[in-house]
Amino acid sequence: MLRVPFDIDIVVETHPPTLPQPIHPPHPPSASNTTTTTTTTTTTTPSPPPPLHPLPWNAYLSLRKTRRRYNLASSLLSSLLTTAGGVSALATLNLEQVNVFGLDPFLVLAALTAGSGAVGWLLGPFVGNAVFGVAHRRVGGQIAEKERDFYRRIKKHRVDPSGGSSANPVPDYYGEKIGSVKEYRNWMKDQRAFNKRRLNFL
Numbered sequence: 001m002l003r004v005p006f007d008i009d010i011v012v013e014t015h016p017p018t019l020p021q022p023i024h025p026p027h028p029p030s031a032s033n034t035t036t037t038t039t040t041t042t043t044t045t046p047s048p049p050p051p052l053h054p055l056p057w058n059a060y061l062s063l064r065k066t067r068r069r070y071n072l073a074s075s076l077l078s079s080l081l082t083t084a085g086g087v088s089a090l091a092t093l094n095l096e097q098v099n100v101f102g103l104d105p106f107l108v109l110a111a112l113t114a115g116s117g118a119v120g121w122l123l124g125p126f127v128g129n130a131v132f133g134v135a136h137r138r139v140g141g142q143i144a145e146k147e148r149d150f151y152r153r154i155k156k157h158r159v160d161p162s163g164g165s166s167a168n169p170v171p172d173y174y175g176e177k178i179g180s181v182k183e184y185r186n187w188m189k190d191q192r193a194f195n196k197r198r199l200n201f202l
Contacts, residue, residue, distance in 0.1 A: 055142040057181050060150070063136060063143060065179040070132045075124025079117045086116025150175070159191050163198040170194065 090109050099105070133140060154175040164170040171190035178184050 055139055055146060057146070057184075060143060060146040061179050061181070061184070063139075064147075064150075067129070067132045068176070071125040071128035074128035074131065075121045078124045078127060079120035082120030082123075083113060083117040086113050157188060157191055159194045159198075163194075168194060168197045 090112055093109075096105075136143065158173055158175070159170060161170045161173055171194055172178070172187060175184075175187060178187055
């Protein structure tokens with residue numbers, strides 16, 4: 001039996017106990033890896049208002065007559081206001097100071113009062129037309145269109161005023177009295193009757 005000349009040392013390697021690894025929370029995704037979702041919002045444009053119905057001739061002529069009433073009322077009101085303002089201003093003057101070309105002071109004051117009223121009367125239609133335009137602004141464009149067509153017809157069919165006389169007066173040269181289609185037809189008859197009478201006088 002052979003002897004082993006050297007001893008066999010058995011080395012047992014002992015490892016230190018391993019600690020459990022900490023659990024790290026997941027990192028937030030970086031900006032390069034995130035996918036952005038854009039939501040597109042569709043804006044609905046409001047639909048245009050429905051078109052207005054064409055303005056009939058009778059409605060236009062009725063509005064035309066209403067506009068004349070607006071002008072008359074505004075002329076009366078503005079004339080009263082300017083007359084009252086003129087009278088209050090003239091009341092502060094001394095009669096001895098009112099000396100115009102040697103005329104009587106009372107005549108001068110009366111003329112100035114009448115002039116202030118005339119100024120208000122002339123300013124009335126401007127105010128009346130403005131108020132009428134605001135009150136009927138929805139059909140303002142159609143009124144203007146009918147106005148052009150109406151005056152084109154009046155200019156075409158009205159008579160020559162040079163043939164007028166006391167026995168054969170000119171019938172409503174500007175068509176101011178026309179307030180309906182029926183009155184327009186009567187106006188046309190008056191124009192024909194005027195021309196007929198003028199030819200008979202010749």
